[in-house]
Amino acid sequence: MAASEPLVQGTGRDGAGFAGVTAGDGPGGVRPYVGRVERHPLQPPVPLVLDPDAVERRAPVFGAADVSPLDADLTLGHRGEPLGERITVGGRVLDGRGRPVRGQLVELWQANAAGRYVHRADRHAAPLDPNFTGAGRCLTDDDGRYRFTTIRPGAYPDVTHHNAWRPSHLHFSLFGTAFTQRLVTQMYFPGDPLLPHDSIWTSVRDASARRRLVAAYDPGLNEPERSLGYRWDIVLDGPDATWAEEGR
Amino acid sequence: MSLPATPSQTIGPFHGTALPFPGGGEAAPVGHPDTITVHGCLSDGDGAPVPEALLEFWQAAPDGSLVGAPGSLRRDGAAFTGFGRVVTRDDGRYTLRTLPPGGAPYLALCLLVPGLTRHLFTRVYLAFPEHDPLIEALPPARRATLLAAPEAGGHRTYRFDIRLRGGAETVFLAFPDRGGRPGPP
Numbered sequence: 001m002a003a004s005e006p007l008v009q010g011t012g013r014d015g016a017g018f019a020g021v022t023a024g025d026g027p028g029g030v031r032p033y034v035g036r037v038e039r040h041p042l043q044p045p046v047p048l049v050l051d052p053d054a055v056e057r058r059a060p061v062f063g064a065a066d067v068s069p070l071d072a073d074l075t076l077g078h079r080g081e082p083l084g085e086r087i088t089v090g091g092r093v094l095d096g097r098g099r100p101v102r103g104q105l106v107e108l109w110q111a112n113a114a115g116r117y118v119h120r121a122d123r124h125a126a127p128l129d130p131n132f133t134g135a136g137r138c139l140t141d142d143d144g145r146y147r148f149t150t151i152r153p154g155a156y157p158d159v160t161h162h163n164a165w166r167p168s169h170l171h172f173s174l175f176g177t178a179f180t181q182r183l184v185t186q187m188y189f190p191g192d193p194l195l196p197h198d199s200i201w202t203s204v205r206d207a208s209a210r211r212r213l214v215a216a217y218d219p220g221l222n223e224p225e226r227s228l229g230y231r232w233d234i235v236l237d238g239p240d241a242t243w244a245e246e247g248r
Numbered sequence: 249m250s251l252p253a254t255p256s257q258t259i260g261p262f263h264g265t266a267l268p269f270p271g272g273g274e275a276a277p278v279g280h281p282d283t284i285t286v287h288g289c290l291s292d293g294d295g296a297p298v299p300e301a302l303l304e305f306w307q308a309a310p311d312g313s314l315v316g317a318p319g320s321l322r323r324d325g326a327a328f329t330g331f332g333r334v335v336t337r338d339d340g341r342y343t344l345r346t347l348p349p350g351g352a353p354y355l356a357l358c359l360l361v362p363g364l365t366r367h368l369f370t371r372v373y374l375a376f377p378e379h380d381p382l383i384e385a386l387p388p389a390r391r392a393t394l395l396a397a398p399e400a401g402g403h404r405t406y407r408f409d410i411r412l413r414g415g416a417e418t419v420f421l422a423f424p425d426r427g428g429r430p431g432p433p
């Protein structure tokens with residue numbers, strides 16, 4: 001989509017503002033999410049080759065003081081079991097050279113099985129689950145592995161598009177070994193028919209990059225008779241490698 | 249080996265149960281005499297305040313060390329971890345209490361703003377050093393957007409407003425060499 005096209009703004013859930021719904025050029029004919037124009041800088045980012053001692057070459061560190069092992073199981077901490085299909089989501093966090101990102105913080109947040117967030121601004125008329133908050137944390141291990149136990153979130157309406165629904169997704173936040181590797185993104189589930197109709201998934205314009213946001217069913221991660229396993233590996237990089245393919 | 253990076257996606261408006269944590273903006277040890285306050289307002293191209301944005305600060309310790317320390321998420325009130333995380337309030341404002349960095353006098357700042365497809369980077373300079381490649385490369389008119397202003401009468405208090413778009417737009421950064429520590433050969 002050309003940046004000069006006029007944009008119809010809305011306000012809503014994950015988008016907090018969307019381009020209009022009319023004929024789009026995403027894979028499902030939906031217009032990809034471009035965000036809120038009034039928040040987009042007009043100037044291109046200033047390229048900075050970092051000094052060897054630049055602050056951004058290093059990153060905050062996290063450890064046992066920050067995260068309890070219980071924080072990785074979102075089904076715990078309430079009086080009972082949450083409703084929904086229990087899942088185990090795991091994978092490796094790697095840098096662009098394939099090296100494990102060790103001991104770094106992974107944060108997860110999500111809607112409940114009915115597609116509702118615990119948040120004052122979420123007005124979706126789906127029930128809250130008294131046994132589910134939808135926030136978790138863990139640290140990657142020496143192999144760069146992370147692992148969460150949770151429930152599969154429900155789809156929810158994308159109120160800024162007529163008759164549109166967001167596919168099931170998990171929000172992820174990650175740190176690397178350099179501050180420049182910071183990443184916030186969303187994980188999707190394989191085979192979800194809503195994907196090609198989703199303005200946020202399709203906002204990643206490169207098809208192979210988009211596929212990298214979709215987990216794979218992995219029976220090796222199942223907990224037998226308890227949870228379904230999904231594998232999703234994450235590759236951190238500087239902010240520029242994905243700049244072009246995101247269509248910014 | 250070169251692996252393609254996982255793409256970024258918008259943070260969305262519902263991160264509030266997951267990412268903010270108590271004491272996120274209290275990076276300085278409790279009662280530390282050198283504590284400084286950095287505060288300001290995040291605004292958009294219309295001058296409207298931007299609430300619910302996540303601002304993350306990462307900096308050197310007062311001795312110039314960049315190794316950081318664990319414990320940011322559950323602060324013990326004594327350790328200095330180098331990391332702070334705050335959420336802008338309904339009026340777009342934020343407050344960070346921290347220690348002055350040693351070495352180069354700036355805080356690295358990552359902004360995660362609902363309504364953007366990816367985060368932004370900038371720097372908060374408490375003073376401009378004599379030589380700084382970034383500052384020297386900027387047109388003079390844009391340099392001031394990276395300088396925190398000491399407040400008259402404020403006790404070690406600095407004002408740093410961030411404008412996402414338009415006149416006096418803050419300088420945001422890109423890192424072409426990705427900035428990671430060099431790996432093993």
Ligand SMILES: [Fe+3]
Pocket residue numbers: 014111169171260262
């Ligand atoms: Fe969401």
